[in-house]
Amino acid sequence: DVGNTASCPWGPLLASRGYDHQFTCAAPQQQQPKQPQTRQADRREAQTPELWDERDGPYQQAQGYGVLPQWQGPEHCATEFCLFSNREAGEGIALITTARNAYLASNYVPSPTTGVEPTAYYEAEVPGKGRGLIANRTIRRGEIIMQRLPVLLIQMTPHVNLDPELREQLYQAAVDRLPEPTRARFMRQMGATVYDKVEKNSFRMFVDDSLHLGMFPDVSKFNHDCRPNVHYRINNLTHTAIAVRDIPRGEELTISYIYPLAPLSTRQTQLRDWDFTCTCAQCTLPATASAQSDARIRQIAALEDEIEAIMARPGAPGLRPAMGIRLIELHLEERLHAYLGPAYTRAAIIAAMFGDEARAREYAAEAALALEREVGPHAKDAKAMRRLADDVRGHWAWGLKVEGQRPL
Numbered sequence: 001d002v003g004n005t006a007s008c009p010w011g012p013l014l015a016s017r018g019y020d021h022q023f024t025c026a027a028p029q030q031q032q033p034k035q036p037q038t039r040q041a042d043r044r045e046a047q048t049p050e051l052w053d054e055r056d057g058p059y060q061q062a063q064g065y066g067v068l069p070q071w072q073g074p075e076h077c078a079t080e081f082c083l084f085s086n087r088e089a090g091e092g093i094a095l096i097t098t099a100r101n102a103y104l105a106s107n108y109v110p111s112p113t114t115g116v117e118p119t120a121y122y123e124a125e126v127p128g129k130g131r132g133l134i135a136n137r138t139i140r141r142g143e144i145i146m147q148r149l150p151v152l153l154i155q156m157t158p159h160v161n162l163d164p165e166l167r168e169q170l171y172q173a174a175v176d177r178l179p180e181p182t183r184a185r186f187m188r189q190m191g192a193t194v195y196d197k198v199e200k201n202s203f204r205m206f207v208d209d210s211l212h213l214g215m216f217p218d219v220s221k222f223n224h225d226c227r228p229n230v231h232y233r234i235n236n237l238t239h240t241a242i243a244v245r246d247i248p249r250g251e252e253l254t255i256s257y258i259y260p261l262a263p264l265s266t267r268q269t270q271l272r273d274w275d276f277t278c279t280c281a282q283c284t285l286p287a288t289a290s291a292q293s294d295a296r297i298r299q300i301a302a303l304e305d306e307i308e309a310i311m312a313r314p315g316a317p318g319l320r321p322a323m324g325i326r327l328i329e330l331h332l333e334e335r336l337h338a339y340l341g342p343a344y345t346r347a348a349i350i351a352a353m354f355g356d357e358a359r360a361r362e363y364a365a366e367a368a369l370a371l372e373r374e375v376g377p378h379a380k381d382a383k384a385m386r387r388l389a390d391d392v393r394g395h396w397a398w399g400l401k402v403e404g405q406r407p408l
């Protein structure tokens with residue numbers, strides 16, 4: 001059920017979890033995110049496989065799963081991890097994974113590869129960031145900029161455990177299986193070796209329950225910004241990048257590699273894993289403005305905690321209409337356009353509880369739009385917010401905090 005999934009707003013090497021045989025990114029919005037790069041933990045968790053065993057066992061086991069005919073592989077098995085490839089799927093795809101995961105992938109029907117017309121943006125040198133993407137026309141809020149399948153998908157266990165030389169051989173073999181134009185675009189990504197490219201450009205995603213790193217050469221052109229104008233989600237193996245506000249011609253298109261609702265020092269610590277010092281506008285604010293931004297981030301966290309605690313108590317004692325309004329203001333003042341869904345949801349419910357029909361309708365409509373962008377068009381929360389916007393007075397929350405109107 002794709003509708004069960006939520007977006008993972010914290011950047012490349014993103015954290016995600018799978019449902020059934022889907023490829024999903026399913027970290028709940030409200031949940032405190034996992035650190036974006038938990039490589040040390042992954043290294044500890046991963047079992048050390050025997051290295052580079054191409055004898056019968058893994059091949060037979062792999063063949064037992066019977067991936068679809070247009071797939072090539074298993075090849076180059078290193079214990080249970082083998083190379084599987086398909087030149088016809090998407091722009092060509094290579095997997096380094098177990099036979100079971102390859103079987104799941106090969107049976108998967110991907111979303112179409114699509115997005116705005118290629119001339120809507122162009123690639124250019126961005127001072128202090130290397131190459132990046134620039135809007136070539138006004139890109140409207142909600143426009144899908146890119147929707148892509150990975151061209152290389154590598155299970156985390158061999159990525160962290162294989163002998164470096166063998167790993168690079170295996171990765172090179174995988175890249176060689178891609179059609180030439182895709183291979184060329186893959187090789188243009190930042191990084192000296194294939195391993196290095198994976199470290200610098202991959203997105204975390206799950207195939208069933210196993211953590212993988214997905215490579216999307218087009219998507220890897222987005223630079224990071226702590227106040228991004230593009231949000232991405234990964235559902236069912238597909239990476240979707242979508243504009244979160246109107247983006248004027250000439251502005252850089254950016255995503256966030258981390259969970260950015262954190263003060264400057266925390267963001268900088270997180271970004272150290274990527275080996276660069278962030279030069280985005282938010283990280284280079286003058287000291288006073290930067291301190292004000294940190295204070296707003298702390299206010300957002302405190303207000304959300306307060307609302308949660310109040311809502312958990314019968315009668316929601318101490319709830320005030322201003323709380324929802326302030327939550328929205330703080331998000332907008334901080335330019336957190338990629339993270340508005342939960343804030344508008346809370347504000348819409350609070351407005352409905354206090355019988356403020358106009359605000360409840362407006363906030364619920366904004367919440368629905370934001371959640372559709374952030375989580376996906378089938379998001380259950382987005383549907384719930386649409387229902388609230390369509391019929392505020394029929395909603396369970398309507399008038400609950402209006403004295404004499406309804407018992408709580």
Ligand SMILES: C[S@@+](CC[C@H](N)C(=O)[O-])C[C@H]1O[C@@H](n2cnc3c(N)ncnc32)[C@H](O)[C@@H]1O
Pocket residue numbers: 128129130131132189190200201220221222223224225274275276277278279280
């Ligand atoms: C996924 S690549 C993005 C595309 C890259 N600029 C290029 O030329 O291929 C990530 C790398 O871009 C650079 N980068 C991205 N965002 C940045 C930022 N906000 N500040 C400084 N460097 C950044 C860093 O070198 C980072 O390792």
